[in-house]
Amino acid sequence: MTMARATTSTVAALCFLLSCVSATPSTLAASSAIIHDIIRGLADTTAARVRTDAEATARASTDFGTNATADDAARPAAVFYPSCAADIAALLRASSASASPFPVSARGRGHSTRGQATAPGGVVVDMASLAVAAGRDETATTNASSTSASARLAVSVDGRYIDAGGEQLWVDVLHAALAHGLTPRSWTDYLRLTVGGTLSNAGISGQAFRHGPQISNVLELDVVTGTGDMVTCSKEKDADLFDAVLGGLGQFGIITRARIPLAPAPARARWLRLLYTGAADLTADQERLIADDERRGGALAGLMDYVEGSVVTDLQQGLIGSWRSQPPPSSSSFYSATDAARIAALAEEAGGVLYFLEGAVYYGGASDTTAADVDKVTRST
Incomplete structure (x- = not known):
């Protein structure tokens, strides 16, 4: 440390x-x-x-x-x-x-x-x-010059940020922001984690390649230090403490409030899942999808908003029947029964280990990406 x-x-x-x-x-x-x-x-x-x-x-x-x-x-x-x-x-x-x-x-x-x-x-x-103590579902809407000090979730529409108590769940942060057509830019894969908890670690998801981890998307913190001082810190004020607390595993202070920047929320998302029998092919495509210029990424450069790769050794727990996708014939399944059979055959051929890449493209609403761009991604992948 x-x-x-x-x-x-x-x-x-x-x-x-x-x-x-x-x-x-x-x-x-x-x-x-x-x-x-x-x-x-x-x-x-x-x-x-x-x-x-x-x-x-x-x-x-x-x-x-x-x-x-x-x-x-x-x-x-x-x-x-x-x-x-x-x-x-x-x-x-x-x-x-x-x-x-x-x-x-x-x-x-x-x-x-x-x-x-x-x-x-x-x-x-x-x-x-x-x-x-504050009221579990309490939220507030404010303008840039007036933020409710008592609310544990307070959205500033004009300021494009949300003040969230360190104990708040990211899923509740999302709901409060979406009520105003806004959203945080960087997430964790599982949203029922606390704001203070992930900011004390890093907060990494498939959006990190574009926006950085959650600790890179914080404007201000309220922190209680080990000597009991209550400090409001940022990049401009008590910057050393601010930098130490973010990702500090709780060793430098307890986060009681975080100010998170917000951006316009997209209206829709197209989610893709690609399967591979080898890690080299997956990582090569992953590099293409996160590239920011056509020399490295080709036609897909800059279009993807979420990219994440995984290795799966248990299809039922890690791919088909996990929290990510219920098994067919469930209406919420990502796969049809035919797809599941094909995946099982592919896994057997690969010795029981598969690699998969998930990607998402956001479009509609305030996004510059159009449905035609999304179709381009689908055809290219």
Whole structure:
């Protein structure tokens, strides 16, 4: 982790997510006693809720990657349910000021893969409670000079951005933006992830070749640092902290709000899926589809809006019967029964391994791409 350009507040923020892997049961027990004293004090002075019961701490000690377990050594001492960013700041100030600072971790939906959302012997902050406190479905429409501070999803139509709480799901960000004919430019493949969670990683999908990852599409952040400072940062203000938090795996601060730029949403999309028996052919076509000039991409250069390649060893779980496409005869299936049989035969011929490339072209609405352009792509592929 590079820290050469980190500011003082950024460096201080490291204290709240230091690993406790080397901690012994006795030190964890002592830390838990200190945490309980601090939590009791916080609960008396904030609107936050605190749980130390086994059900809450066990749930907060596991994640999607299952590399962390729910045994006693991995459990947090408490789970903190804040009602606002100031509650989180109070917790972090208490940890920072303590003679024995304890680890604090922000948890969205627990989709981390290596325990980043856990805090053995420390405190896990349940970020979803911010939305519950504000009203889960609350949205607001504003102009460029007036943004609702209380809403956890606030669209500025004139400013072409959306302010989203760090706990908000990207699918809800999309719905709020689409209500005004707008959309973020860069996504993740799975939209039921939190804004703060993906911005703490990278946020990569098949649109990244054109717009960059999600961390390259942020205008401003509200961050709570490890010393409990509440900072609004951007490329122009506290830029070092801004750059450190984006993709920083939660080590430099907790994201409580992000301002995401929006663009006009296309009216329609044409989705293509191409199958290959070899990786070399797939990557060659992939290079053509993401090229930005005709010398490298030919007639397809610059037309594709989404390109992503995958390898599949289990057709039912990875291609035909997965979340991407229900198996035939389902009406939502991408394939007909004839297609499924042909794919199975191709897989057998290829030794059970297939490669596939997905691509999408957006058109209609504000897009410059026309239906004729889409037909050109279809014929060329």
